[in-house]
Amino acid sequence: MTLRVGVIGGGQLARMMIAPAVELGLDLRVLAEDDGMSARLAATAVGDYRDIDAVRAFAAGVDVITFDHEHVPQDVLRTLVAEGVAVHPGPDALRFAQDKLAMRARLTELGIPQPEWAAVRDAEELQAFLDAHDGRGVVKTPRGGYDGKGVRVVRAADEAQDWLDAVAEGDALLVEELVPFVRELAQQVARRPSGQIVAYPVVETVQRGGVCAEVIAPAPAATERLSQVAEEIGRTIAEGLAVTGMLAVELFETDDERILVNELAMRPHNSGHWGQDGAVTGQFEQHLRAVADLPLGSTAPRAAWSVMVNILGGPTEGTLEERFDAAMAEHPTAKIHTYGKAPRPGRKVGHVNVSGDDLDDAVYVARAAAAHFD
Amino acid sequence: MTLRVGVIGGGQLARMMIAPAVELGLDLRVLAEDDGMSARLAATAVGDYRDIDAVRAFAAGVDVITFDHEHVPQDVLRTLVAEGVAVHPGPDALRFAQDKLAMRARLTELGIPQPEWAAVRDAEELQAFLDAHDGRGVVKTPRGGYDGKGVRVVRAADEAQDWLDAVAEGDALLVEELVPFVRELAQQVARRPSGQIVAYPVVETVQRGGVCAEVIAPAPAATERLSQVAEEIGRTIAEGLAVTGMLAVELFETDDERILVNELAMRPHNSGHWGQDGAVTGQFEQHLRAVADLPLGSTAPRAAWSVMVNILGGPTEGTLEERFDAAMAEHPTAKIHTYGKAPRPGRKVGHVNVSGDDLDDAVYVARAAAAHFD
Numbered sequence: 001m002t003l004r005v006g007v008i009g010g011g012q013l014a015r016m017m018i019a020p021a022v023e024l025g026l027d028l029r030v031l032a033e034d035d036g037m038s039a040r041l042a043a044t045a046v047g048d049y050r051d052i053d054a055v056r057a058f059a060a061g062v063d064v065i066t067f068d069h070e071h072v073p074q075d076v077l078r079t080l081v082a083e084g085v086a087v088h089p090g091p092d093a094l095r096f097a098q099d100k101l102a103m104r105a106r107l108t109e110l111g112i113p114q115p116e117w118a119a120v121r122d123a124e125e126l127q128a129f130l131d132a133h134d135g136r137g138v139v140k141t142p143r144g145g146y147d148g149k150g151v152r153v154v155r156a157a158d159e160a161q162d163w164l165d166a167v168a169e170g171d172a173l174l175v176e177e178l179v180p181f182v183r184e185l186a187q188q189v190a191r192r193p194s195g196q197i198v199a200y201p202v203v204e205t206v207q208r209g210g211v212c213a214e215v216i217a218p219a220p221a222a223t224e225r226l227s228q229v230a231e232e233i234g235r236t237i238a239e240g241l242a243v244t245g246m247l248a249v250e251l252f253e254t255d256d257e258r259i260l261v262n263e264l265a266m267r268p269h270n271s272g273h274w275g276q277d278g279a280v281t282g283q284f285e286q287h288l289r290a291v292a293d294l295p296l297g298s299t300a301p302r303a304a305w306s307v308m309v310n311i312l313g314g315p316t317e318g319t320l321e322e323r324f325d326a327a328m329a330e331h332p333t334a335k336i337h338t339y340g341k342a343p344r345p346g347r348k349v350g351h352v353n354v355s356g357d358d359l360d361d362a363v364y365v366a367r368a369a370a371a372h373f374d
Numbered sequence: 375m376t377l378r379v380g381v382i383g384g385g386q387l388a389r390m391m392i393a394p395a396v397e398l399g400l401d402l403r404v405l406a407e408d409d410g411m412s413a414r415l416a417a418t419a420v421g422d423y424r425d426i427d428a429v430r431a432f433a434a435g436v437d438v439i440t441f442d443h444e445h446v447p448q449d450v451l452r453t454l455v456a457e458g459v460a461v462h463p464g465p466d467a468l469r470f471a472q473d474k475l476a477m478r479a480r481l482t483e484l485g486i487p488q489p490e491w492a493a494v495r496d497a498e499e500l501q502a503f504l505d506a507h508d509g510r511g512v513v514k515t516p517r518g519g520y521d522g523k524g525v526r527v528v529r530a531a532d533e534a535q536d537w538l539d540a541v542a543e544g545d546a547l548l549v550e551e552l553v554p555f556v557r558e559l560a561q562q563v564a565r566r567p568s569g570q571i572v573a574y575p576v577v578e579t580v581q582r583g584g585v586c587a588e589v590i591a592p593a594p595a596a597t598e599r600l601s602q603v604a605e606e607i608g609r610t611i612a613e614g615l616a617v618t619g620m621l622a623v624e625l626f627e628t629d630d631e632r633i634l635v636n637e638l639a640m641r642p643h644n645s646g647h648w649g650q651d652g653a654v655t656g657q658f659e660q661h662l663r664a665v666a667d668l669p670l671g672s673t674a675p676r677a678a679w680s681v682m683v684n685i686l687g688g689p690t691e692g693t694l695e696e697r698f699d700a701a702m703a704e705h706p707t708a709k710i711h712t713y714g715k716a717p718r719p720g721r722k723v724g725h726v727n728v729s730g731d732d733l734d735d736a737v738y739v740a741r742a743a744a745a746h747f748d
Contacts, residue, residue, distance in 0.1 A: 002714075003695055019393035022415060023650075025695055025712030025724075041396060041415065276397075280707050280729075295702035302676050302729070321377055321399055328669035333654050338399030340376075350399075355654075355676070 002027045003292050006058055008049050009068025010037030012339035012348070013268045013284075016276070018042050020285035026292065030068075031058040038339045039068070052076050059085045066245055066291040067267055070097045071144075088193060088244035088291035089266045096241050097266040100174050101142040107261055110240040112233055114261040115179050115252070119172035123157040123164055126175055130157065133177045139163065140174040151210065153178060179260055181252035185219050186271035188248050188283060189234040190290045190299075197238055198286070198296045200279065202230035205250070205271050208312075211346070212270040214366075215308040217278055217301065220359060229259050237264065246287040248272060270310070270348070275299075277335045277353040278306025303355035307362040309370040311350035314343025320350055320373050327372035334369035349373075376401045377666050380432055382423050383442025384411030386713035386722065387642045387658075390650070392416050394659035400666065404442075405432040412713045413442070426450050433459045440619055440665040441641055444471045445518075462567060462618035462665040463640045470615050471640045474548050475516040481635055484614040486607055488635040489553050489626070493546035497531040497538055500549055504531065507551045513537065514548040525584065527552060553634055555626035559593050560645035562622050563608040564660045564670050571612055572660070572670045574653065576604035579624070579645050582686075585720070586644040588740075589682040591652055591675065594733060603633050611638065620661040622646060644684070644722070649673075651709040651727040652680025677729035681736040683744040685724040688717025694724055694747050701746035708743035723747075 003026050007014040010032030018041055021028035031054070032043040044061070047054030049072045056079070059065050064086040077091035089097075096103040104117045116133065120126040130137050139160045141150040154160050163173055184207060188200040201218035218227070230251060238247045241264075248269030250262040272283035281289075281297025289296055314320055320338050327336065331354075338350040350373065354366040377400050381388040384406030392415055395402035405428070406417040418435070421428030423446045430453070433439050438460040451465035463471075470477040478491045490507065494500040504511050513534045515524040528534050537547055558581060562574040575592035592601070604625060612621045615638075622643030624636040646657035655663075655671030663670055688694055694712045701710065705728075712724040724747065728740040 002693060015396065018396050018415075022389065022392050023709075023711045024698075025693075025714055041392075280709075289702070294698050296706065297702065298706040300707070319376060319399075321375075324398075324668050328663070328671065332670065332672040333674070335397075335654075337397045340399055 003064075004029060004062040005288060005292060006031065006062030006065045007039070007042075007068055008055065008058070008065060008072055009033065010039040010043055011068045012038045012341070014039035014042065014068040015339060016268065016273075016284045016337070017288055020282065020288055024285070024288065026288055027062075028288075029058075029062055031055065038341055040340070050076065052079050055080065056083070064088060064291050064293075066287070067094075070094055070266060074098070086193075090242070090244065093241050093243045094266055097264050099142050100140055100263075101172060103264055104174060104176075106241060107237070110236055112236060112240075112261055113259060115176040117174060117176045120164075120175050121167060121172045123161065126154075126160060126164065126173070127157040129175045130154070136178045138176045138178055140176065142172070142174050149210075179252045179262075180254060181260075182255050183219075183253050184262070185230060185251040185253055185259070186215070186248055186269070187230040187234040187251060188246060188269065188272045189231075189238045190246050190283075190286045190296050191238040191243050192290050192296060193244050193293045196296055197235055198299050199231040199234055200272065200275065200283075200299045201301060202227050202251075203271055203274065209346070211310075211312065211348070213310055213312070214363075215271050215274050216359070216363070217274045217306045217308075226253070226257070226259065233259065233261065237261075245291045246272065246283050270308075270351075273337070273351050274306040274308040274353055274355075276337065278302055278355045304357045305359040305362045306353060306355040307359075307366040309352050309366040310348055311338075311352065311370050311373045313345045313347060314349040314373055316343070319343070323372045327369050330372070331365050331369040334365055336369070377438075378403060378436040379662060379666060380405065380436030380439045381413070381416075381442055382429065382432070382439060382446055383407065384413040384417055385442045386412045386715070388413035388416065388442040389713060390642065390647075390658045390711070391662055394656065394662055398659070398662065400662055401436075402662075403432075403436055405429065412715055414714065424450065426453050429454065430457070438462060438665050438667075440661070441468075444468055444640060448472070460567075464616070464618065467615050467617045468640055471638050473516050474514055474637075475546060477638055478548060478550075480615060481611070484610055486610060486614075486635055487633060489550040491548060491550045494538075494549050495541060495546045497535065500528075500534060500538065500547070501531040503549045504528070510552045511549045512552055514550065516546070516548050523584075553626045553636075554628060555634075556629050557593075557627050558636070559604060559625040559627055559633070560589070560622055560643070561604040561608040561625060562620060562643065562646045562657060563605075563612045564620050564657075564664045564673075565612040565617050566664050566670060567618050567667045570670055571609055572673050573605040573608055574646065574649065574657075574673045575675060576601050576625075577645055577648065583720070585684075585686065585722070587684055587686070588737075589645050589648050590733070590737070591648045591680045591682075600627070600631070600633065607633065607635065611635075619664045620646065620657050644682075644725075647711070647725050648680040648682040648727055648729075650711065652676055652729045678731045679733040679736050680727060680729040681733075681740040683726050683740040684722055685712075685726065685744050685747045687719045687721060688723040688747055690717070693717070697746045701743050704746070705739050705743040708739055710743070 204219040206214040276282040578593040580588040650656040
């Protein structure tokens with residue numbers, strides 16, 4: 001029987017699973033939020049991922065359920081599992097990606113290096129944290145944030161008063177120290193239900209306005225120690241949280257060479273797009289292998305350097321495809337990936353990968369090619 | 375507008391266009407021969423490619439027509455062109471891939487090195503050719519042959535009597551000298567309607583029973599001269615025959631270092647599957663770019679060596695996917711490509727690509743991984 005992998009969510013991460021699924025001969029089926037989503041070619045159902053009936057009906061036609069995003073509610077996930085559906089990652093892992101307070105508490109238990117943090121329920125508790133951390137901190141809503149949303153740097157408790165006012169009884173906000181990092185890194189690992197783990201090289205990520213703009217793989221000037229520490233963090237979290245599928249760990253590197261965990265994502269992640277062209281096994285193929293509990297592929301880079309540059313927003317008029325002529329003519333080594341989404345300011349609508357022996361050259365070509373799509 | 379590329383034929387070549395089409399954001403539509411074909415995910419119509427009404431209706435929904443195979447009749451192709459449809463490759467090019475006598479005559483005009491050949495209409499003419507070529511020759515039906523079908527080595531005219539009897543008035547068989555080749559090579563080039571041509575490195579192909587079994591890219595021990603001659607042959611044929619899209623030129627290398635043209639294919643070709651993982655731009659992406667008249671991508675290899683091994687026949691019971699566990703566990707660098715076709719003796723049902731710095735190692739891994747699917 002051909003293995004049927006069901007993906008909840010029809011965004012670009014589901015879309016980019018289509019290519020490896022076709023090549024491997026896996027039957028990829030997508031439960032999309034709407035018609036015309038990014039992964040429309042593989043969409044076999046349209047429905048609300050919060051609706052257990054819609055999700056249950058979709059799950060009945062596949063061998064394993066995985067995700068384009070982390071927003072499927074716990075009660076939906078737990079109902080599926082109780083009914084015998086294979087769900088990867090499962091609800092016990094996903095809750096740490098859905099709730100940043102739970103994530104911080106669990107990483108503390110695991111002894112993972114992370115920013116100092118606290119759960120704060122009111123202005124008094126928040127101000128106490130700020131006072132103890134040079135008068136500043138990063139306040140986060142524990143649930144629902146992404147791409148910089150639900151994150152605010154504050155220098156006084158009243159700057160988060162609106163969020164504090166909205167905190168429900170028994171709930172809290174997360175506050176973290178503002179880490180004086182020198183750069184951001186990301187570590188990806190893949191883990192199968194049966195336990196096998198593979199790690200990718202640690203990469204450098206560049207954020208602009210809270211959104212990933214560029215990735216360099218591997219991270220330049222990464223020492224052996226840094227690479228080992230990052231990999232060990234990734235492996236420990238994957239095992240400690242029982243993650244199945246791809247795990248991305250966003251990291252801060254400090255000026256005193258510490259590495260601290262910023263965020264987690266339990267799915268393919270923007271920091272791993274480089275591997276579609278730059279690694280023997282890209283993260284989308286690897287995620288499919290992992291959730292289907294197939295042996296994992298080599299994570300070796302195919303080139304000395306790979307650079308990913310996001311296409312943010314896209315052209316103000318027309319489609320990305322209308323820019324192909326100029327971009328392709330000038331940059332024949334650029335690998336262009338589009339998401340089939342309408343251009344809109346700030347929206348991730350595609351990315352460009354470039355690999356090569358010379359880092360400066362790869363960065364230049366990737367940026368120049370991506371710039372054709374602005 | 376998103377560019378719509380229509381592919382006539384739903385086999386594995388159309389299937390392998392899906393992955394690059396998704397990434398580039400091209401709208402790939404396939405006219406399949408039947409339900410459940412290899413390229414079923416992109417199939418938007420089912421119909422007979424010899425039926426002008428079916429083909430015309432399909433063509434009405436796309437911006438350019440291209441092919442999974444070379445069997446669409448000339449009258450269908452010419453009707454489309456007359457009605458203003460962009461067809462790549464066009465009928466004037468394709469007739470040389472459809473008719474081996476026309477191909478030999480045209481390559482002679484172009485001064486391309488090829489085996490000695492003749493058009494023979496009866497036993498007397500065939501015997502005369504054999505007598506002049508050490509008493510042997512390769513007889514070919516000019517049209518409809520593939521993978522060794524329609525090709526016969528003979529030592530006397532009566533060994534081809536059944537084919538001679540079937541030759542229609544005004545038609546002929548092709549006979550060629552039996553070339554004492556030391557190995558077979560293949561040269562691929564891509565050409566856009568607007569004239570741009572790019573060439574891939576010349577590769578070595580190994581045939582078993584008239585079917586491609588393995589490809590090594592680039593061809594081992596290829597001298598600079600050999601590479602240049604092969605590329606020049608590819609470019610000259612692409613221009614001389616006005617090919618658009620991918621062109622594969624199958625070549626004999628003789629013990630006196632001559633290179634002679636064996637066959638042509640005007641589409642992605644088995645000799646180029648290595649490039650899906652081993653070249654910056656694989657042939658399926660390149661074909662899409664070429665037929666859409668987009669700038670062509672870099673043909674540079676991503677590794678010192680890439681090896682492709684076909685999966686012929688497949689398992690006698692069950693599916694390829696049931697062999698994934700063992701194949702993937704033992705060979706994490708092997709890239710497995712499946713065609714979604716039921717296993718059958720001798721049938722091409724998939725292939726394995728392996729790239730690396732060491733040729734012997736790559737050959738070993740590719741063969742060992744492919745063997746898991748027997």
